Amino acid sequence: MKDGSPLMTDEQVPECLARAREGDEKAVLDIFNYMYPHVAKLVQANLPVRESAEDLIQQVCVKVVTHLDQFSGKVPLLHWVSRIAVNTCLNQIRHEKRRPEVRLADLSEDEAAVVEHLAHSSTEVSASDQVASRELVEKLLDSLKPQDRLLMRLMYLEGRQLEDIAGITGWNKAMIKVRVFRARAQLRKRYSLLMKESP
Amino acid sequence: MNTIDDQLNRLFRAAQNAPSPDVAPPPFGLETRVLAAWREGAKAPVAFWDTAVLTRGLILAGIIMAVSILPALNSRSVTTSSIADEVTSADSGVDADAYP
Numbered sequence: 001m002k003d004g005s006p007l008m009t010d011e012q013v014p015e016c017l018a019r020a021r022e023g024d025e026k027a028v029l030d031i032f033n034y035m036y037p038h039v040a041k042l043v044q045a046n047l048p049v050r051e052s053a054e055d056l057i058q059q060v061c062v063k064v065v066t067h068l069d070q071f072s073g074k075v076p077l078l079h080w081v082s083r084i085a086v087n088t089c090l091n092q093i094r095h096e097k098r099r100p101e102v103r104l105a106d107l108s109e110d111e112a113a114v115v116e117h118l119a120h121s122s123t124e125v126s127a128s129d130q131v132a133s134r135e136l137v138e139k140l141l142d143s144l145k146p147q148d149r150l151l152m153r154l155m156y157l158e159g160r161q162l163e164d165i166a167g168i169t170g171w172n173k174a175m176i177k178v179r180v181f182r183a184r185a186q187l188r189k190r191y192s193l194l195m196k197e198s199p
Numbered sequence: 200m201n202t203i204d205d206q207l208n209r210l211f212r213a214a215q216n217a218p219s220p221d222v223a224p225p226p227f228g229l230e231t232r233v234l235a236a237w238r239e240g241a242k243a244p245v246a247f248w249d250t251a252v253l254t255r256g257l258i259l260a261g262i263i264m265a266v267s268i269l270p271a272l273n274s275r276s277v278t279t280s281s282i283a284d285e286v287t288s289a290d291s292g293v294d295a296d297a298y299p
Contacts, residue, residue: 061233114213133210136214
């Protein structure tokens, strides 16, 4: 925060919301600073191609602060904010058709080394190759539909539970399970193609 | 050669353990723009009132429509009895005879 004051804690949220609804500008500012890192992270993870993160983050933040009176308080504030962020991103990506295929030639040296390690060794990937692994996963996820990409990211990269994902996306658990199952099958297929190219 | 599933699981585990990229502080001016949008929204409670009036109006119109349709439905159910059908066909027969 600019003035150096600490971020609002989860316990302070209801009281701050009440003040914001009464028109307290400082409370709105506190809510903005509280949700900003969460929104920025979500938007950057689900950023549509050719879209600026700043524009989308602003869209989400404006939607949140102008609809504070619609927040029922039944779920944590950040879950509600996540839903708005996710829906805003998905609406932007809806018409995105380009789903690039991952080719071995497109991988960096480190990413190719990770693929080779996974194929020929049964040990875990070393800590020094974790960043390359993440980049490789991101490339594989880019070949999925936006909704599937989001679910796979939440489940496998952020390690979230099904209940948590249902809370963030607003989708029912059965649908999430089916989508994750299908997305994983697709990912398996893409990865197999990558392996076929591997020496 | 390891199975594809095993390889994917290890890949996901490694990716999950990778340090997540830091979130940069809000860009200059974003805070001000969000606050300005909030002030604009707070200034227009009239719009909300308009929406509420519109919703109530639609509900009232729906009730009026339902109430006005109800007698028509009732009379339809009466005329669908077999006696009513016979009377109607007798009437049309009489009409046909009287006005050839």
